[in-house]
Amino acid sequence: MKSKIKAILSLSLLGTLAGTIFIGNADADLYGYKRKNGGIFSAWYDSSVASYGYTGTYDTARSNWGGISSNVSISKASSPNGNSIDEYYAGTTSDPLLLGLNVAYNVFWPGNIPVNKYEKNWDYSVNSLYHNNVTVPNDAAASALKARFTATHEIGHSLGLDHTTGTNAQNSVMKGGWQGNETSASPTTYDRNQLKSIYGN
Numbered sequence: 001m002k003s004k005i006k007a008i009l010s011l012s013l014l015g016t017l018a019g020t021i022f023i024g025n026a027d028a029d030l031y032g033y034k035r036k037n038g039g040i041f042s043a044w045y046d047s048s049v050a051s052y053g054y055t056g057t058y059d060t061a062r063s064n065w066g067g068i069s070s071n072v073s074i075s076k077a078s079s080p081n082g083n084s085i086d087e088y089y090a091g092t093t094s095d096p097l098l099l100g101l102n103v104a105y106n107v108f109w110p111g112n113i114p115v116n117k118y119e120k121n122w123d124y125s126v127n128s129l130y131h132n133n134v135t136v137p138n139d140a141a142a143s144a145l146k147a148r149f150t151a152t153h154e155i156g157h158s159l160g161l162d163h164t165t166g167t168n169a170q171n172s173v174m175k176g177g178w179q180g181n182e183t184s185a186s187p188t189t190y191d192r193n194q195l196k197s198i199y200g201n
Contacts, residue, residue: 028092028115028172029161029162029163029164029165029168029194030160030161030162030194030197030198031117031118031160031161031162032118032119033117033119033121033122033160033199034069034121034122034159034160034198035121035122035123035124035125035158035159035160036121036122036123037084037123038071038199039069039071039072039073039159039195039198039199040071040072040073040074040077040153041072041074041084041085041086041124041126042074042075042076042077042084042085042086043058043062043075043076043077043085043086043087043088044076044077044078044079044080044085044086044087044088045058045076045088046087046088046089046090048090049088049089049090049091049129051090052090052091052129052131054090054129054131054147054151055110056130056201057144057147057148057151058088058128058151058183059076059127060148060151060152060158061078061148061151061154061155061185062155063080064148064155064173064185064186064187064193065152065155065156065159065187065195068187068192068195068196069195069196069198069199069200069201070200070201071200072159072195072199074086074155082107082124083107083112083123083124084113084123084124085124086124086125086126086127086158087124087125087126087127088127088128088129088151089126089128089129090128090129090130090131091128091129091130091131092130092131092132093130093132093133095133096133097133098130098133099129099130099134099150099178100127100128100129100130100134100150100151100153100154100159101127101128101130101154102125102126102128102154102155102158103125103126104117104122104123104124104125104157104158105122105123105124105125105126106120106122106123107123111149111199117157117160117162117172125157127151127153127154127155127158128154129150129151134146134147134150136196145184145185146178146182147184148185149178149182149185151174151185152173152186152187153173153174153186154176156173156187156191156195157174159195159197159198159199160182160198161174161191161194161198162174163175163176164190164191164194168188168190171184171188172187172188172190172191173185173186173187173188173191174187174194
C-alpha cells in the first residue's frame with residue numbers, strides 16, 4: 001500500500017485544520033486562496049535545517065518554484081519577523097506517515113493564528129521537514145530525492161497549490177502521496193501552469 005504523505009498533506013496537527021483535506025472546492029488543485037502579499041517573499045531557515053543537513057534541500061526547493069512566474073520568487077532571510085517571512089524547520093516526528101508539514105498563519109494579537117487555506121488568504125507559512133521519515137535506509141540518493149520532493153511540495157502549498165488530482169497527479173510534485181518510484185522533485189508542466197494560474201506569467 002502506498003505511503004500516504006499526511007505530510008505532504010499539509011494537515012495541521014491542530015484540530016481546527018485536521019479535516020480540511022477532505023473539503024472540496026471549485027478547483028481541486030488550488031486552495032482558492034493564497035499569500036496576502038503575493039508570491040515574492042523571503043524564507044528564514046531555523047538552525048535545525050543546517051543541523052539535519054537540509055540547507056541545500058530547501059535551497060533547491062525554493063529554486064524549483066522560481067523562474068516560472070515573474071511574480072514568484074522566494075529569497076532567503078537572515079531572521080524571521082513573525083508576520084511576512086516564511087519559516088523553515090527540520091526535525092523528527094513520532095508519526096510514521098508524516099514527511100513534512102505546511103501550516104499557514106495570519107498575524108493576530110496576542111498570537112498568530114493558523115489559517116484554513118480553503119477559507120482565507122494568509123500572511124506567512126511555516127514548513128517542516130521530518131528527517132526520520134524522509135530518510136531511506138542505506139540509500140543516500142533516494143533520501144536526498146525524497147527530501148527535495150517533500151520540501152518542494154510543502155513550499156508549493158505555501159504558494160497556494162493544493163494536491164494535484166486525477167490523471168495529472170501521476171508525476172506531479174503536488175500529488176498527495178509518496179509512492180517510492182519518483183525520479184524528480186521538480187514541478188511538472190501541469191504544476192507550473194497551476195502556479196501561473198494564481199500569479200500570472
